[in-house]
Amino acid sequence: MKAAVVFEKGGIPQYADFPDPVVINENEALVFVKAASIKHLDRARASGKHYSTENKEHQPTIVGSDGVGFLENGSKVYFFSKKGTVAEKAVADKNMIVPIPEELDFSIAAALPNAVMGSAMGLKFKTHLKEGETVLVNGATGITGKVAVQIAKLYGAKKVIVTGRNEEALQSLLELGADEVVSLNLSDEGFQQKIKDIHRETPIDVVLDYIWGHSVENILSALKGDGNFSHKTRLVSVGGMSGDTIQLSSQILRGTDIQISGSGLGSWTKEEMKLLLSEIIPEMFQAAVNGKLKINTETVQLQDIEEVWKREITNRKRLIVLI
Numbered sequence: 366m367k368a369a370v371v372f373e374k375g376g377i378p379q380y381a382d383f384p385d386p387v388v389i390n391e392n393e394a395l396v397f398v399k400a401a402s403i404k405h406l407d408r409a410r411a412s413g414k415h416y417s418t419e420n421k422e423h424q425p426t427i428v429g430s431d432g433v434g435f436l437e438n439g440s441k442v443y444f445f446s447k448k449g450t451v452a453e454k455a456v457a458d459k460n461m462i463v464p465i466p467e468e469l470d471f472s473i474a475a476a477l478p479n480a481v482m483g484s485a486m487g488l489k490f491k492t493h494l495k496e497g498e499t500v501l502v503n504g505a506t507g508i509t510g511k512v513a514v515q516i517a518k519l520y521g522a523k524k525v526i527v528t529g530r531n532e533e534a535l536q537s538l539l540e541l542g543a544d545e546v547v548s549l550n551l552s553d554e555g556f557q558q559k560i561k562d563i564h565r566e567t568p569i570d571v572v573l574d575y576i577w578g579h580s581v582e583n584i585l586s587a588l589k590g591d592g593n594f595s596h597k598t599r600l601v602s603v604g605g606m607s608g609d610t611i612q613l614s615s616q617i618l619r620g621t622d623i624q625i626s627g628s629g630l631g632s633w634t635k636e637e638m639k640l641l642l643s644e645i646i647p648e649m650f651q652a653a654v655n656g657k658l659k660i661n662t663e664t665v666q667l668q669d670i671e672e673v674w675k676r677e678i679t680n681r682k683r684l685i686v687l688i
Contacts, residue, residue: 366382366383366384366385366452366453366454367380367381367382367383367452367453367667367668368380368381368382368383368427368449368451368452368453368667369381369427369428369429369449369451369452369667369670369686370383370425370426370427370428371411371425371426371427371428372425375411376411377671377674377675378411378428378451378670378671378674379670379671380667380668380669380670380671383425383427383452385454386448386452386454386455386456387456388456389456392458392459392460393456393457393458393459394436394437394444394456394457394459394462395436395437395454395455395456396432396434396435396436396442396444396446396454396455396456396457396462397434397435397436397437397453397454398432398433398434398450398451398452398453398454398455398688399432399433399434399435399471399687399688400432400433400434400471400472400474400475400664400685400686400687400688401429401431401432401433401450401451401475401685401686401688402429402431402432402475402476402479402683402684402685402686403428403429403451403673403674403684403685403686404430404479404683405604406430406479406630407428407429407430408674410428410430411426411428426449427448427449427450427451427452427455428449428450428451428670429446429449429450429451429452429686430445430446430447430450430479431443431444431445431446431450431475431478431479432444432446432450432451432455432475433465433471433474433475434455434471434688436462440464441464441465441467441471442462442463442464442465443462443463443464443465443474443475443478443646443650444457444461444462444463445457445458445461446458446461451667451670451686451688452688453667453688460639460642461642462642463478463642463646463647463650464647465650466650466651466654468654469650469653469654471687472662472664472685472687473653473660473662474650474653475685476660476662476683476685477512477646477649477650477653477658477660478646478649479509479683480508480509480512480660480683481512481516481645481646481649482628482641483509483513483575483603483604483628483629484509484512484513484516484517484573484603484628485516485520485641485645485649486628486633486637486641486645487573487601487603487626487628488500488516488517488520488571488573488601489520489645490628490633490637491599491601491626491627491628491632492570492571492573492599492601492624493599494517494520494521494522494570494571495521495570496520496521496522496523497521497522497523498521498522498523498570498571499522499523499524499525499526499567499568499569499570499571500517500522500524500525500526500569500570500571500572500573501525501526501527501528501560501563501569501571501572501573501584502514502517502525502526502527502528502543502573502575503528503572503573503574503575503576503580503581503584504528504529504549504574504575504576504580504604504606504607505527505528505529505535505538505543505575506527506529506530506531506534506535506538506681507575507606507681508660508661508681508682508683509575509603509604510527510529510575511538511541511660511661511681512658512660513573513575513603514527514538514541514542514543515541515542515652515657515658515659516649516658517542517571517573518542519652519657519658522571524544524545524567525542525543525544525545526543526544526545526546526547526563526569527543527545527546527547528546528547528548528549528580529546529548529549530548530549530550532548532550534681535548541659545563547559547560547563549580553579553583556580556583556587557583557586557587558587560583560584560587560588561587564587564588564596568596568598569588569596569598570596570597570598570599571598571599571600571601572584572598572599572600572601573601573603574600574601574602574603574604575603575604575606576604576605576606576607577602577604577605577606577607577608577609577610577611578605578606578607578608578610578611579607579608579611580607581600581602581611582611582612582613584600585600585611585613585614585617585621585623586614586617588617588621588623589614589616589617589620589621590620590621590622591620592620594622595620595621595622596622597622597623597624598621598622598623598624599623599624599626600623600624600625600626601625601626601627601628602625602626602627602628602629603627603628603629660683661681661682661683662682662683662684662685663682663683663684663685664685664686664687665684665685665686665687666686666687667686667687667688670686673686
């Protein structure tokens with residue numbers, strides 16, 4: 366079969382022949398793949414720099430961690446696979462397969478799940494978001510941040526505040542459900558004051574963060590208590606596009622009712638993963654069918670994978686490889 370294969374660690378995927386996958390037990394199913402998304406996760410894992418692969422010895426590997434296609438009985442499905450998905454065929458654990466509504470386009474079905482995971486799992490299981498609460502999405506102008514704004518509203522957030530640097534993209538979030546925008550181009554003092562004013566008027570219950578780094582330091586400084594009772598805020602890290610580390614004052618932890626956690630591979634329980642597949646992703650697929658959840662995609666053909674891998678794709682679109 367044809368597939369996108371990384372032959373050397375850190376190399377660029379090649380459009381190449383690769384042995385057909387083999388179903389080895391009754392818990393697996395063969396999928397005839399029709400589309401698969403390429404994400405920061407897939408690029409990092411292909412390079413060997415992601416925390417889930419950095420200590421593993423590299424073997425020729427098919428890129429991709431999830432995809433969409435048909436089972437042998439013709440069922441339309443989304444699936445995960447640790448054996449690669451950007452290929453004509455893939456083998457998936459039957460427990461990692463999700464039905465796709467017939468009305469939903471393959472490219473949208475391929476794009477949504479990864480964009481949904483961090484925010485949906487973070488809001489549902491890490492922060493236990495309650496209806497009527499206020500959510501701040503930090504770094505909301507990227508593809509996953511835009512989806513997070515919509516999910517926060519779907520999950521009952523009364524107010525969603527968004528931050529970002531691209532002013533045009535930031536303003537466009539108002540059409541997706543955001544209620545207030547805060548530019549990351551402000552000075553530290555100006556940004557902190559803006560967050561303080563919002564927090565004073567409408568206490569921020571949840572911070573869903575996609576970029577980490579200095580902006581989170583500013584947010585935490587803005588939320589810092591003054592020795593009196595403070596409002597409880599739950600901050601969840603979903604990404605680290607602005608840096609992997611922050612400087613955190615112990616005074617913030619001692620003087621503020623703040624809970625900090627993460628939402629990503631390794632942070633979810635087996636039970637939560639089951640709910641992701643059985644409830645969350647199907648719910649989001651249906652929301653997309655109903656027009657309540659939107660995501661922008663850019664599609665390419667499998668044979669063009671090498672050229673596309675080298676090309677910069679806007680982070681406001683999800684790259685989908687059609688097979």
